[in-house]
Amino acid sequence: MMPKAGAVPDADEFTERTEPFRRELLAHCYRMLSSADEAEDLVQETYLRAWRSYGTFEGRSSLRAWLYRIATNACLTALEHRGRRALPSGLAGPADDPDSPPAPDDPDVAWLQPIPDTLVTPESDDPAAIIAARESLRLALVASLQYLPARQRAVFLLREVLDFPAAEVAAMLGTSIAAVKSALQRARTRLDEAAPEHEQIIEPTDPHAQALLEQYITGFENADTAALERALRTDAAIELVGTLAWFSGRVTCLRFLTHVMGSRGDWRMIPTLANGQPAAAAYLRDGDGIHRAWGLGILTVTTTGITSITVFQGGHDLMAKFGLPPIHSAAKAPSSTQR
Template sequence: MPPAPPTVHERPRHDHADLEAHRRELTAHCYRMLGSAVDAEDAVQQTMVRAWRGLDRFDGRASLRTWLYRIATNVCLDELAGAKRRAMPVDVSAAPSEPVVSSLGAPLEESVWLTPAPSARVLPEGDPADVAVAREQVRLAFVAVLQHLPPRQRAVLLLREVLRWSAEEVADLLGTTTASVNSALQRARATIAAREPRPGSPLDALDPAHAELLRAYVAAFEAYDMEALAQLLHAEVVQSMPPYALWLRGPEDVVAWHVGPGGACRGSRLVPVEANGSPALAQYKPDPEQPGVRRFWALHVLRSRDGRVGEITNFLDTRTPAVFGLPEHLED
């Protein structure tokens, strides 16, 4: 016979600190589900509120961690109901754009785009091996591929292959059968396998070659030395600027953009940050109305390819400073 449920006096007693101890890993889970750092923070906050209100009903049949993941997954599935999948500009427009201002068009809604996440909010502390595994699970490329899955398939894949839940546990959470869970997992795996991996790799702070590439990129960009910048770019480099659908291909067009429509970036400063487990750069552009002041403009996320810069994504999201704990402006 199964054991009797714990009595009220036997139930584990938890407080707010016990819930907060799981915030980072829940944020990473919600980020993978939702593709937005802001939405992930909101989902985790909803999870914490629901958990706190229902803590007296938590009977200890499962661990507190498992119970929190159940709540968080359901919050995310509710958020994703009817929502469009988030993407990168190269997924929205099939062909590269001309490096002219008319290519920009109107900015698309924030809800269209995948957005970066601060490493400090989605990576665990502690054992380097655990951190290395977690880093791979929040890479932008991985999260971007996940967005091609329907929400429930996405949940199944993450619960089964990232969190290592059993099929029975996932079926119980989703209110379905183990056969349905296994079928959803097979379809999710097939969809991901059919997606061609993006060329190149994210920067690794521990790789000396990547560190030198990043240093050279900062030096060329801050000096606005387009000849030096072009030397760092892969022949098939791609640059994009969410929330615009525009994306450019090749060093010639990237440089043409910087000396043309993007010329106001001359004199910018780049501040190192960490995004999705990789080095990134916060760009502060000169304020034309306040000499000596530079205001946040974009977050540069780079990928390397054959020893050069293979991809530049400039996230032009005004909420980035708040999300990453950065100042809104810098002064000389």
Template sequence: MSDIPSRTAETAAGGAVDGDLARARDGDDIAFTRLVEPLRRELHAHCYRMLGSTHDADDALQDALLRAWRGLARFEGRSSLRSWLYTVATRTCLDVIEARGRRALPMDLGPSSDRVVVGDVPLTDVAWLGPYPDAGIADGPAGPDARYEQREAVELAFVAALQHLPGNQRAALLLFEVLGFAAAEIATMMETSTASVNSALQRARSIVAEKIPSPTQQRTLREIGDARLREIVAEYSTALERGDADALVALLTEDVTWSMPPLPHWYRGLEAVTDFAVRVPLTTCGSWRHLPTAANGQAAVACYRWNDDAGAHLGWSINVFGLRGRRIREITSFIGLDHFAAFGLPASLP
């Protein structure tokens, strides 16, 4: 008897969805919005994983939902609405990948620099990987058959590794390992054979396994705990604001890396990173202010740099940290005020 209320609720919910679907097919855009709204966040995260850019994900999702709205009459209900929307979103992203190619981090372009490069100039002809706000990431796995947690699947190392895969392999890996679709379902979604999907999965797993460090950031963050994580972010911010090189170096691993897309040069190892930090952000960039945030399921901080003309600290970069144990092994500074709006961050600080 205890199951009756829940089954009644499920039946009512199913009836509401069917009613909205019928109304949407008749041209009711409000009914269509009600149908897709519960899936919007996870579809957006899927587009980011495919494309490596929040801005591209915004555009791709908008395009995909427009395609779905216009093609709703072709949805015959043989699969779930969720599966069909993922089909439309995936094909939309594949079109973008074919037209634009993959996104990169500085380490994809060349070796690290041993000494600071003063006056490094942004490369504007490179499609750069971008950060993703944690507010758009769900917790846990997407389904019982998913191998990756949702937050693991947006970690920078994972998304960067995906960029080295052809579009079909990228899509197959995400649909199977992250979202838990069966190979036969994916074959239908991508209009190919199950054998082709399994082959794509095999090749994709091999490439991704070579590029992703272990353990994942999710495991590391659970091990060190929230209190130590807050300490790391606060100590990093304080070190930059005070120009304290010793305090900054104390937070870093011996093999730390620091990259700053869209700047092409990057640094590996404590000596090179210290040389860069002392000669650039700690001494020549002026005053800094910071706000803690979270990006790609990882610890992060928003950096604001003083601007004389504005008379304020303007948004400069989103710094995403990769941790090993209780220290920082990787800093990726995504430079550009255009990143701040997606994180709900102010454009300036006093």
């Protein structure tokens, strides 16, 4: 049932009709902005704008397309005066000396943020829909999207990820079909240049992926570099988001890890899912023997081993986004992480 133009909108009707799209709109805004915090703010802004305009919605497009139009244009406005968010590997070459401590956070760099799968994975019984959503949220793709100008990014996501027709995308962005096709072609070319070579990345729920995550966690908790060596591929990389430091090659990565693993029992970890990838929430033991929230390691896993570990330090604030407590002794992984 469509609201009558100019009529006072019914709050219950609005909520019933629009809430089913909240999760996918959050995923869309995250892909646009590469920031979970900003994406949540923009989804709230989208729903506020939609509520204010709901009485004038005439149904010339689907409600879903109408909401995406509002969300996309809100993201484009937010991106007007902001540079791209990045991972360390997108800013500089790998560090030469894994024995030196990484440089401190650079306040002038906007860093890409992770997002919990529990917030953006479709509430669907269709495995194909879940797999497609995870693939479109992987860190490598999200980082690559940042190389595109904002409108090209919007066109690529609306056409390639969400499969809206070119005419509908043109209407959303207030442009022509020809301009949409041209922007899509330029976006594809740029992504081919910026994106890493295609890897046979496996689903985080695949038994082999879960085994590698368990091996990574066990190796870290036991300060067992041999276990980590078996899990990592020879070309593996580690990125420390918040610094310019990243390391390339298993030998170099293991040298770095020997400095951070400490002694057996210093770390405790909980498996979770982030950006459609297996991840480990890490807790570090302090001087009082308490394992406090430290950060998150997101693994890129292939059939031949772990190819990268992207580390985000965020303490209890980051853990809270994943539904995890600030201290490990009380931590239990949410059941939804095994979905």
